[in-house]
Amino acid sequence: MTRGKIAELIKLNTIFQAPMAGVTTPELVSEVSNQGGIGNIGAGYLNAKQTQNFIEKVKMNTNYFYGINLFVPEKSDLNEVEFDQAKQKFKQAAPAYAQEIPEKIEISHVFAEQIEVVMKEAVPIVSFTFGIPDVTVIEQLKQAGSYIIGTATTVKEAIEIENAGCDAVVVQGFEAGGHRGSFLGDNDLIGLFSLLPQVADSVKIPIIAAGGIMDKRGVKAAYNLGASSVQLGTAFLMTYESSADKLHKKTLLSSVETDAVLTKAFSGKLARGINNEFIEKYKHEREKILPYPFQNSLTKNMRSLAKQQNDKSFMSLWTGQSIRLSKEQSVRDLMNELKK
C-alpha cells in the first residue's frame, strides 16, 4: 500500500531532501515532508539508539512519507604500519590538532542493528549509499512495506541497483556535494548532464537526479534529461532547519563554483567540499589517506574541534558545484520556489 503510493509520488516529480549525514535534523526532515517533499534522515553516522530516536522525532512532526539513508558497510582492514604512517601525516597536515588523534580506531558495526530499527519503525523509504545490501535485506525491507532506493554514479552501478531489486535509483552526478555514492571504483566522474539520459536508456526503475540542482531551472532540466524526481543537498543544507554550522553556510555564501574540490582527506572516500588547508596538505600524498571508514575516524575529533573553534581550514565544508546559487532560507520558501 505504502510502497505503491510512494512509487506514484516518485513518478510525479517529487523533491527529495538529500540525506546528508551530520547535517539533517528531525526538524529539517519533517518540514520537507510537510511541505510536499520527501525528507530523508542521514543515518550514516548514527548508532541504533540514535537512529531510533531520530525516527521517533520525525514521526512526531510529520504524517507524510519520509526516508532514511544508511551506509552499506564494506569489509576493510587496517594494519598498524598504515595507521602509524597516517598518524604521522595527520600530525604534519594538522599540527594544531595533533592531540585529537584517537588512540585506537574502532569501527562499530551498526548496520544490522539499524536495519532492525528501520523495520520495527516501518520507515516508508529506505535508501542506501556506498553499495547495495544483500538481496535478503532488500527483500525483508520490501516485505515490511518499505520502498527501497539505491545510489549510483555510473550506468553500470544503476543497472546493478535495478538488478538487486531496488525500487528506484538516485543518480548522482559529478557536481554533487559531500560523499560520492560510488561502489564500483571511484575513478569514474560523470557529469549529471551526460549521466541522466544514459541511465534513463539503461534501466526501467525511476530515476531521482542528484548533483548541482539548486533551483527550478535544475529541477526542470533533470526532468528533461530523464529523471522522475530530484534530490537536493546543498540547497537544503543552507536552510534554517539544517544543522550545518553557521560558518559552513557563511562560507558557501561567499564562495564560487571553482572553490569546491573532490577530496578523500576527511573520510577516505571521495567527497566534494570547499578547498582548504587540510585538503591541500594531502593533495600530493593521497597514498597516506586511510580507506573509509578509518580516515573518517582519524579526523573525527579534529573536525568537531575545528567547528567549535570556527577554524574553517580544518572543517569539512561540503557543497555541490552550484555554490553561487546558495541562499539561506526556510524549507518552506525553498519548497515553494521549487514547486512554482
Add this chain to the structure above:
Amino acid sequence: MTRGKIAELIKLNTIFQAPMAGVTTPELVSEVSNQGGIGNIGAGYLNAKQTQNFIEKVKMNTNYFYGINLFVPEKSDLNEVEFDQAKQKFKQAAPAYAQEIPEKIEISHVFAEQIEVVMKEAVPIVSFTFGIPDVTVIEQLKQAGSYIIGTATTVKEAIEIENAGCDAVVVQGFEAGGHRGSFLGDNDLIGLFSLLPQVADSVKIPIIAAGGIMDKRGVKAAYNLGASSVQLGTAFLMTYESSADKLHKKTLLSSVETDAVLTKAFSGKLARGINNEFIEKYKHEREKILPYPFQNSLTKNMRSLAKQQNDKSFMSLWTGQSIRLSKEQSVRDLMNELKK
C-alpha cells in the same frame, strides 16, 4: 545587418555544430547550415591558405550563416632540456612510433593571417578557443560585420569574454569531448548542469551550451538551465559528413561513458577522449608532457600514422561523456531529431 540577424538566431534556440579542428569538412559545415543549424569550421590547425580554401568551399555549398573557430595563440617557449626529456618519454610511451618524432618543433604563427582571411571573406560568425583575442581584433571583426563568440569553462572566463566585447559565449561543461577551452587555468572542472545557471546569472550576453548534449533531451535541458542555443560536438563527429576516422566512430559505438578520460598527453592541453595505451603511459608522468602547442607537434606524426595503421592505442579518440548516445547518421537526420 548580419550581426543583428545572427543575434536573433542565437536567442531563438539554434543548433551549433562544434568546430572540431581536424574533423570538420566543408560538407559537414555547409550541410549543418543548410539544415537550419550553424556549421562551424574548426580552423585551429589550418594555415592561412587552407583557411581560405575551406571558407570558399563552405560558401559554395551554403547561402546560410556559418562560423569559423580560431585558436588564440599563447606565448610559450620550449627549451632543449624539456624537449629532450619529452622525446625520451615519448619513445618509452610509443616505441613503435619512435621514428615519428620531429627533429625540430616549429610553431607557425598563423593567427594574424587567419584573421585577415576571415575579414576578407566576411565570415558571419567568428568564435575563439583557448583565450580572448586583443580588443582591437574583436573590434575590427565586428566592424567588418562578424558576430563574435568566446569559449568559457568557468563563470570568471564567461565574464571576461563579455567584458572584452564578445557578442555571445560558448559555455563548455566538464562533460565535453576534445579540448577544453579554458584560458584562466585548467584545474577547474565544472559540470554543465552547475555551470549554465551560474553563468546565466552572471552575464547578459547569450549562452551557447556545450558538453554532453547529444539529443533532444539535452537540448531542452540546456534551455531550461539558461542557454539560448546549444553546440554539439560528438553527435556531429558521428555523422557521415564528418571526417572523423571510421575506427574512431566504430570505437565510440562500442564504448561507454566511463571509457572517456581527460588527458594532456596528445596536445599539452586538457582534452577528453577514449582512454588508451598512449594516455595510460603518461598517467603518472604528467610533468613530462610539453605545454601546448609543443606536445601537439611532438605527437602529430604518430597520430596520423596510427590512424593510417588502424592502431587505436595511439590515436586521439575524442568524445564527450554521453558516449552511449552515439549513433551514425546523416546531418539531416540528426538535425531533424534535434528540431522535433
